[in-house]
Amino acid sequence: MQTTVEPESVKADAKAGAPKVAVRLENLSKTYPGNEQKAVDGLSLEIAVGEVVTLLGPSGCGKSTTLRMVAGLEEPDEGSIYFGDEAVVLTDTGFSLPPEKRNIGMVFQSYAIWPHMTVEENVAFPLKARKFASAEIKPRVEAILEMVGMAGMEKRPGPLLSGGQQQRVALARALVTEPRTLLLDEPFSNLDARLREQMRLEVKLLQKRLNIAILFVTHDQVEALSLSDRVALMNAGVVQQQGSPSMIYEEPANVFVRDFIGKTLLFKGRVETANPAGPMAIRVDGAPDCVVFGRSYHAERIEAGNAVFIGIRPEDVEILAASGGEAPPGMIGGTVSTALFIGERFEYQVAVDDQSRMIVYGGRHDPFPEGAKVWLRLRADGHSAWPLDQSTRETTEQ
Ligand SMILES: Nc1ncnc2c1ncn2[C@@H]1O[C@H](COP(=O)(O)OP(=O)(O)OP(=O)(O)O)[C@@H](O)[C@H]1O
Ligand SMILES: [Mg+2]
Structure with a gap:
């Protein structure tokens, strides 16, 4: 598409x-x-x-x-x-x-600075090729090397530079002709x-x-x-x-x-009020009382009562200990099936009530053990809505 x-x-x-x-x-x-x-x-x-x-x-x-x-x-x-x-x-x-x-100036992935030249010779090269007078070349090279943080390294041969320094030289060389x-x-x-x-x-x-x-x-x-x-x-x-x-x-x-940018959790839900021009209200399946809002690029195909997916970014889901009974409004219940510590946070796989398993992020303090009953609090708005045929990538990466 x-x-x-x-x-x-x-x-x-x-x-x-x-x-x-x-x-x-x-x-x-x-x-x-x-x-x-x-x-x-x-x-x-x-x-x-x-x-x-x-x-x-x-x-x-x-x-x-x-x-x-x-x-x-x-x-x-x-x-x-x-x-x-x-x-x-x-x-x-x-x-x-x-x-x-x-x-135009160009810089590529491979540093592509000339190894047989010093830093200043590399940067001066495009100016010499354009027949600039040498009196003009020197101050220009100095100014641009200063700008990329390479002042003082003018006489250093190309091979004696670190990767970052070589990229700075490549950048200076690309910019020196303004x-x-x-x-x-x-x-x-x-x-x-x-x-x-x-x-x-x-x-x-x-x-x-x-x-x-x-x-x-x-x-x-x-x-x-x-x-x-x-x-x-x-x-x-x-x-x-x-x-x-x-x-x-x-x-x-x-x-x-x-699916290319960031991660998205797909919750199943049903549209309460459709809205071709703005966010629509969607009731989340499996939760006693959880209605969230999301926009859709396919809004014209979505009507009230339709089953849809709600695309929710993991950072818009908060994981809380369940304290018995039904999930409160705005939340959905689930059970932790695995807990992975990845340093800055925990990543939990949660079997969500009436939904599929989802990866949910939690703070690194006081983690939930596997098997713990949890409630997931979904941010009320700012989500995306997708017709059911839009669950997976239709264009595959090459
Ligand atoms: N000189 C070439 N001759 C034939 N096919 C090429 C040539 N250069 C690129 N292609 C093909 O054209 C398509 C686009 O290539 P391109 O190099 O633009 O991709 P890219 O997005 O820059 O990828 P990467 O992230 O790997 O650099 C690819 O299928 C590639 O195999
Ligand atoms: Mg490329």
């Missing part, structure tokens, strides 16, 4: 002063020779000046191909690419601006977890300072949610949903998005 959701930047255009578009991709498609399936299929996306947009998705979904088409390293079969108002690729007419004229757009393809995936977090923060700060557009590629959802103004989630070459990180998390447009 494909769901097209209007990007928030487009909505913003209509209201306030329109943000300046840095990059616009229109209906891009690409099939590699010899492949049957399209690597990228009808992709449209806009990146405003000063915005970080992330392409997120499983391996092979077409993220790098998209980035490489923007850079000019691959030609699309169909579609157009614009930088601001300037056409860069028009497949209709066969026009394609050569990569070196596109004025590109209007920076393309980052999994730039942190070879770094350890702590360094990755640090680099994420640094790139965000740098981006705010330089106010450039960044198109970022990752398959790491935390990286995507934390770094981006907008996320485009892809599967099998197709953008499944694009929107702000919170929108993607709170209002997944389809089962793929719901």
Whole structure:
């Protein structure tokens, strides 16, 4: 299933002063020779000046191909690419601006700094290639190395740098020509977890300072949610949903998005009041008195009285000791079948009354033993509602 959701930047255009578009991709498609399936299929996306947009998705979904088409390293079969108002690729007419004229910076997963050069030679290289005067090169290199936290390491040869330092040099080299757009393809995936977090923060700060557009590629959802103004989630070459990180998390447009980002518990319930435009009230099966509210992208297919699934994020479920009798309003009963200690919390598998088994999170203090009777308190609203045929992923990862 494909769901097209209007990007928030487009909505913003209509209201306030329109943000300046840095990059616009229109209906891009690409099939590699010899492949049957399209690597990228009808992709449209806009990146405003000063915005970080992330392409997120499983391996092979077409993220790098998209980035490489923007850079000019691959030609699309169909579609157009614009930088601001300037056409860069028009497949209709066969026009394609050569990569070196596109004025973009790129950083890839492999550090790709030149090992036979020092730090400053690496960073100066793009300026020399563009025939900048040496009097101009030096201050520019110094300034950008300062910005990425590599001042003082100018003379260090490439091979004597740590992974994080090499990525900083690669970043400096990509930024030294003051590109209007920076393309980052999994730039942190070879770094350890702590360094990755640090680099994420640094790139965000740098981006705010330089106010450039960044198109970022990752398959790491935390990286995507934390770094981006907008996320485009892809599967099998197709953008499944694009929107702000919170929108993607709170209002997944389809089962793929719901199950790719975070975890979701599916409770069975019955619709009390349908609502095509907003949250609908759903009574949870197996609970004496538990009605919660959720929105659905399939609201037009859902009527009062219908059986549905309610998608509830585990952090919206609280686990409490049952103190005899029926579960109070807003809660549902269950029995702990396994308790796993994972450090910051316990993860309980709970056999929920009249529902399936669910993984529920609890604090690490005073854990519940296996066999304990518990009540689950469900947050009253902010959930998603799904017709019964939307229980599992319909698009499989490649
Ligand atoms: N040069 C190529 N020739 C043929 N097929 C290719 C080529 N490059 C990529 N593909 C195929 O195109 C599809 C998309 O690949 P792409 O590299 O864009 O995926 P990706 O989303 O970047 O994946 P990953 O997260 O693994 O980097 C895949 O099925 C891949 O096998
Ligand atoms: Mg890739």
